[in-house]
Amino acid sequence: MVRDFSNDTALLSLNTATVSAQWTLEQCIDGCVRHCIGGIAPWRDKLDECGAVRAARLIREAGLRVTGLCRGGMFPAATPAGRQAAFDDNRRAVDDAATIGAECLILVVGGLPEGSKDIAGARMQVRDGIAALLEHARAAGMPLAIEPLHPMYAADRACVNTLQQANDLCDALAPDADGGLGVAIDVYHVWWDPELKVEICRAGEAGRILGFHVCDWLVPTADLLLDRGMMGDGVIDIRKIRGGVEAAGYGGASEVEIFSKENWWRRDADEVLETCIARHQTVV
């Protein structure tokens, strides 16, 4: 039994990427209020434009939950200076996430360093990077959510490509339930994985499902990055995955994150939000 979303908007969260071509963060906040959407998840570029302190006030006044801040991560680098820069930036991300009261900081962990073909080495850098950041994140009370990305992003965005890998990292770095490290599950990245059900249960048992993101996989997909579909327009059985996630104990929101250069980014943003709500209530 999944939770009934058929009249819900409170458990819907708008990731600002969904209307990133149309709206500033201020406009996203107003839009959520106008459409009674319960949550928001800003990307850092929008947050920086607005300013974290001001954004925190606006979000609080709007009564929105913040389902996550996108994003920290991008740990691997070719040089120690590069790794230090990533670390410094990640500390700022943790602080900004805390400022706006985010439920977690999403980690897109990064891919291969420039010129490297060593994916095993990149994965070790990710592990070391999360371990180093975790201390600061725990002090700030900000949970880190490792988001496994689809294997087509292994080279340039994230070398953590399955929920199993993310769970393994959590086991290694934060074995305790209150370790401040968990996972974010985005249906786009994991829907194909034959081990998905098993790994969702595993993440749930450890109490570490920190976020649930939705969109859809289009057939055909015209672009590796910017052709995600609206829920219901593709081939992902979103309801089934949500059922698994909820059976595993997840009680959080459903965050809509759609990168869609040629379609949803070209439409009126209010129409996009209306469609998100309709699909949230019928196919998510």
Add this chain to the structure above:
Amino acid sequence: MVRDFSNDTALLSLNTATVSAQWTLEQCIDGCVRHCIGGIAPWRDKLDECGAVRAARLIREAGLRVTGLCRGGMFPAATPAGRQAAFDDNRRAVDDAATIGAECLILVVGGLPEGSKDIAGARMQVRDGIAALLEHARAAGMPLAIEPLHPMYAADRACVNTLQQANDLCDALAPDADGGLGVAIDVYHVWWDPELKVEICRAGEAGRILGFHVCDWLVPTADLLLDRGMMGDGVIDIRKIRGGVEAAGYGGASEVEIFSKENWWRRDADEVLETCIARHQTVV
């Protein structure tokens, strides 16, 4: 220690997809002879144009090995009639593979049936389809090679997306070493997989590595299907994967299969073959 390819062309095989925009099968055969390339792997469209019996004669006269026929598979269908059509086509593929003396028939197993979101169901159809085909393939003495495809093809081309899945299918359907079922390992599809090394060993121990295909993963990748890179132009550590495959007992050829609409398909085919040879000898 990998085999020394630094002066080799005998262990190089040309998959006709690499020059599919430029050459017929006859021209591919002539090209291999001209460049002293030891093997060829035709796609069925090229084979049909030439005729299997005539192709068999030309290939035999040219002294080429046939490292595989591309492809059988595409098992899942929305209707019994569709599954029967796939089965009939697969029988013909087995027969054609036998006619040209192929070392294996490559199986690209197929994705979701039209209108379906049931990937678990598609995977069951694949299992049933291979099981049914196996009897005919064994009678024809034609090994079937399951090729796991990159997860970005899960919806429309192959719902077997990891070597682990392919190994599991082999264990289930052909547990004996001489069961006539194995795997083809294409670096493009598997390079990202954290379980790759383990699963290569597993396939090798069972004596079921039937093919090894190479190309490269470009950053950025402009198209999900037709933007594969020439070996050495991307991020895959091909030598390392070949080392693993050979350590697991593989002694076959290295088959170059590059779909490249905007680059290699636009070049002079002899230049493409020269480049394949140079890269085979230096980076594969």
